[in-house]
Amino acid sequence: MNVYQEKAAQAVDLLAEFDLDLWITFVRETAEHTDPVLKLLGPFSVTWPTAFLFARNGEKIAISGKGDDEAIRHEEIFDEVIPYTQSIKDVLLPHIQRLDPQRIGVNFSRSDVSADGLTYGMFLNLQSYLEGTAYAQRLVSAEDFIEALRGRKTPQELALMRAASEMAMEIFDELSAWLQPGVSEKEIHAWVHEKVAARGAETSWDPGHCPGLNAGPNSPWGHVGASDERLQPGNTLNMDFGVKINGFCSDNQRVWYVLKPGEAEAPEEVKTIFNAVRDGIQAAADFVRPGVVGWEVDAVARKFITDAGYEEYPHALGHSVGRYAHDGGTGFYPRWERYGTKPYGTIHAGNVFTLEFGVQSPFGYISLEEEILVTEDGYEWISPPQKELMYIRSDA
Secondary structure (H helix, E strand, O other): OOHHHHHHHHHHHHHOOOOOOEEEEEEOOOOOOOOOOHHHHOOOOOOOOEEEEEEOOOOEEEEEEOOOHHHHHHOOOOOEEEEEOOOOHHHHHHHHHHHOOOOEEEOOOOOOHHHOOOOHHHHHHHHHHHOOOHHHHOEEEOHHHHHHHHHOOOHHHHHHHHHHHHHHHHHHHHHHHHOOOOOEHHHHHHHHHHHHHHOOOEEOOOOOOOOEEEEOOOOOOOOOOOOOOEOOOOOEEEEEEOEEEOOEEOOEEEEEEEOOOOOOOOOHHHHHHHHHHHHHHHHHHHHOOOOOEHHHHHHHHHHHHHHOOOOOOOOOOEOEOOOOOOOOOOOEOOOOHHHOOHHHOEOOOOOEEEEEEEEEEOOEEEEEEEEEEEEOOEEEEOOOOOOOOEEEOOOO
């Protein structure tokens, strides 16, 4: 059983938990506009309207335009792959009637982009196919189901994620040995991309913004590309980075301090900030366990850093990681309108999240990001966390 077959079996198993009798992913022209769910289901790219059906009774059916069907069949994920020529309705509707579902999950969501892949046009088409039947009133959001399917990692998914994290840690380590004062963010960016390409991997997000770099206090913060800022003694360097291999991502941040001539370690203020960030992340990790709600974990770190005398971070504490660096669904989100309903999701064993925040300082942005796996009784790190400040020597 490959990772896609494993995921398909999980999808069927989850339907009863979310009181869905049928889940339909309905797509077309996926090269132009795909559904994020497709990355879970298989390496599919379809041209004509296609319906992927998962039924509570265990059936897995794909209905596709003739010409798309053989590629779907080749993956051996679905029990039946049914081609059509003129209209998908003529095949889809009889199968829905035969299955007679009371609740039909489809992919729309007001809060989670990863569960919002059904376009409005395709939704209208599906409604028109069901017009005059009882099933037209049985379409419901599959948001919670998709969050569980995406978020609860299978054994093969976890193995692939650990491999991605291990590769990223190797690159971080090699970078530490290479860094020296005077190197620019753009030079670091280019060096990292050489190492990623040499391993046959990709960056976890778009290459223009991965890695994200902050060299010193004047470097622009946020989702911006590498700047012309250079490593200067007395400043910090933060790097936000991940690799993608075999379809799965990592996402971590590391921080260094550039020693001034004669310095053996960073100033107390730098170490104090680093320790506060590190310990805040640890406090949140220690709180994580199945059954807690996402915003509660964020609140632990948010209180920790403000109690330490620093401003609260202007984003969520953590997000899900998987086939995307930001994998959608539940995370450690604050109860802010911009996050919709996502802060209120329950944490489950098998979820993988980041824990990340930082402090803006006169020395630069001091931030860490670690990945954790939620276990039955707590958590474990995907890769060893950074516990001590790393140094770049001025006489290197």
